Amino acid sequence: MILPGAAVALFAAALAVLACGGSSASGDQDPHPTSVEPGAGNAGAPTPVTIRGEGFLALTVTPAAGGAQTDARHRAWLAGVELQDVAWIDLHTLRATVPPGLPFGPQPLVVENAFGSRGQLDGAFVVTGGALGAQVAASQPTVSVGQGGAFKLTVKNTGVAPLAGVVPGTLTITTTDGAAATIVDGPSPALIPLLGPNEEQQFTWNYLPSAAGQLSILASATAYDDASKSTVSAANTVPVAVQPAAALTAAISVAPTLVGIGETIAVHLTVTNSGGSGAAGATNVTPVAPVLTSPMAKLTTGPEPSSIASLAAGASATFTWTYVATGGGSLGVSTSASGGDANSGAVVRSGSMAAVVAIQQLTADLTLEPLTVAQGERLTVTMAVTNPGDAPILGVRPSQLDPAGSSGTASRSAGPSPQEDDVPAHGTREFVWTYVNEAPGRFRLSGGATGTGLSGSSVTAPVVTSNEVTFQ
Template identity: 40%
Template structure:
């Protein structure tokens, strides 16, 4: 079929063209009344067949026409013409102001054609590339829509925004016009609220192209939500409706991350100790928390501490329900109450939003005196010695006399050890008829000739101590007997069972010997003080050999040991040959030994004696090897020392001289009298040689200002016994038993201390304000109501100095304390 020529325009002379409204106003050509085509539907067709089409646009307005003659009525001219290129469309018909119908004739050459619409007034308006002619009926596929749906992110937290994206793909060749998504259908257990969308509301999708439509939702409640939605549009070629089947997507909604934090630290920290502070952060929410990091800890309170390290780790990821410990290390620097506070924060793994734990706090009491063990033996033992052996703290013996406990200086790493004592089966035999080895050194009330008692039927606690001979460290233990004591036991063992070796002193100890009341390793020898009731009391022996081979040593009378015959030394000994200068006590022992300027000092209830050489010989044969150091100060001579009532189970309170201690170039003596306690200091050189303590070199230290001025009680009558005297390199410590208010400890840094004001107590308070305004170090009773001191020793570990002591009430289990120097 050949193209039709354009329709002729009616001559102006044939009719009067009247425009309703517009023409009457004389509008110019090309005005808004011209037709405005927008599209052809369909927009393509095959060349072999005529194709009915619909022209869509605006301003398809007919015009009013009336003849100038004859009085004919006005009629509407609906004559529109349309052309593709130069080819007129057939059967052009006006439908309404937005629509024309026509037919594309067959036979157009394949290609893209512009559309020209000619209105009744003859005005031409063209639309570029409006129609494509194809070469055959199978050359183009109809528009076909396929939809996919995705939620991003697929896992969200409550309150988080998410995007729902519908991707519509046109898999055909024809353009899909006015593609619009449906309304998403929501199902499942989670709550989602629509915030906005879809964007865009509609769009045309060319063949082979895709278009995204998006909605924004906010998650409200946890669970799993499912969403379904499809889309539809119009095929631009044939006008059919193209539909995309509904696609679905799911969203998991979780409770958001929720952090809670707990800060913890030790309840009590020793001054100078390094301790751990832990911030435990929990994620109580349903979503992981990323990059969780603690805040800096904020200090408060009256005490101070210095941060050494931390936090470790610096950050962590916490899955839902998980926890993480963040730790710091601090060193306590001043006494008092230390508070620390902090929190932690991170981000919600789903939303990326911040999550923060509420601030938390912890409080530690920093004390100079701290308890490192309570009932360390686990059996209620009421007394214990304390000393260092093999680099650790040793305690013992337990109440059965069968072992002890060792631990690190802070009380950690506690381990029990057992005793094993051999039986002497050579020469002088051990008298316990049970077969050895024996597990116990003996205990009060043990059944004789059983393993409950010691190898020689020892029935009480003696001494437990250490020392070094020619570089070898020896642990020494003794039991006690009512009479005929003969053995001490030594071991270099360090394992879980300490295998002791005996030392048989039968040749030297008399039948009235009770045990040991004092001992000291000095100049590679062991000096022993033995309580005795004979006329040669006390027994003072020196052992110059050690039991290097098991099972032990039967000491020969060849100089391996000697009786130093100090029973004949005035005031110190009880020999009847001394007359008025004899020690009057029925049972005389040695209470304390110490070394000053290379010489050995010994003291008891009667007096004080010192060596003049470091290898002293027996006094009766070499009196020049010994000299008196008994104070002549009136405060000393006016009062009477207490005396030993037993040689077994001794405590410091049972001794007239619980300790002799050098400090700052002076020698200090703790003394207990029948009137009360005294503290004396010897200043060498005051009356004699510059290196020696002579009788006139002593003076009373820190006398009372109320009550008996001859006593040292820090104006506290309840301080009835002086039971601790020890020194570090920087401080001298004194301690008192006090049954009323608990034991009391003071210390001084002055090497020439003389007055109560030279001493300090709790929080460095001046001791001359005691008792009302100054408690002892660590609080009276050490904060636990302890009333009695059992043993003490000043030791250094890792460059720090400490005072260790054992204390209690005498009726409850022993406790172990450490005082930071």
């Protein structure tokens, strides 16, 4: 800042040279630069820098009119080229911009302070021809434990001259929550011999995560810049989340567990993603068609739904089939489910689960005796009704008995006795009639029985035909 002429004349002898903040500048007034940050930049682009040192003095004067004024103007040069936008920060700090186009290699820095004094730092800033950029990426941002993955480090020469011998550094994997991964192989390639301006290539590592958590991957590379006879480097990090792998468990149920022939059986399979807290989702969860131990039931609907697109960790879904009982006995049902790990795509399966449903039934056997009956004599008819199941059948009543292809005739004189009875599990009850021979010929009867199962359903013994007797 230039002071008015009169003031300069009046106060030239009494000029006070003060450092910023009011301190007096006495003794050595030369600037002494000690470093430039960063210490290198590419010739192809402007580089903002911070210059540090001593003696970055500002000039403070008091004109005749009063009121102190400060001149903090500084200038700086690299390789004889003046830096742009030089700004005084304090006695020890300047900021500036290195313009593009400087000659390659280490260059001296000259700083001029507000007194016009100059100081120099040799080799203060290296002007590079090639510049190295780096960007590391993971094949997937989220993986499952045991799922192989890859890291790719893309290096690019952002400078104006070729780089030689580009070499990746050791890949560094860190975590703060117990995650773990192992490098399986790489880097590939181990060396890029030459990387031209604006050219980019990749290094690849393959890895295998072994514990869930959050990983941070640091990848770096170095190269030789022949233009500046110096080494350039770059580094970059990428996060990777490791989840427990998806896992499926299943539970099966049938309702009701006791039915009669013709009744509906519902089979439910509940599938859970049991991979644990934070586990990967399971995709396309699909049930396996149930396997029946015998053809005693017919599928009518299901599965509903046919599949589930996604099942989050800890979530469950239920698949349902309906059957109609067509035969009696103990019916086993087994099924399972499968899906995929949302991260790796690996197939995950539940174990096969089984359940049993009892289909109640009755069987009947009809016996006539004696085998020969004189006219007017009595014929004893016995129906043995058997319950082969595991639960009793209540209120079993035999049906009306009908002649079956008989030429002889008879009339019922008594029965059935009893008219109704409960048939215990795995038990048999007999119902007895008495008939009288009324006309000669061959004689047979047929009939069945009906009761009520514990489920309230009707249980029937199919119609059977008796043995044949002769009426005289």
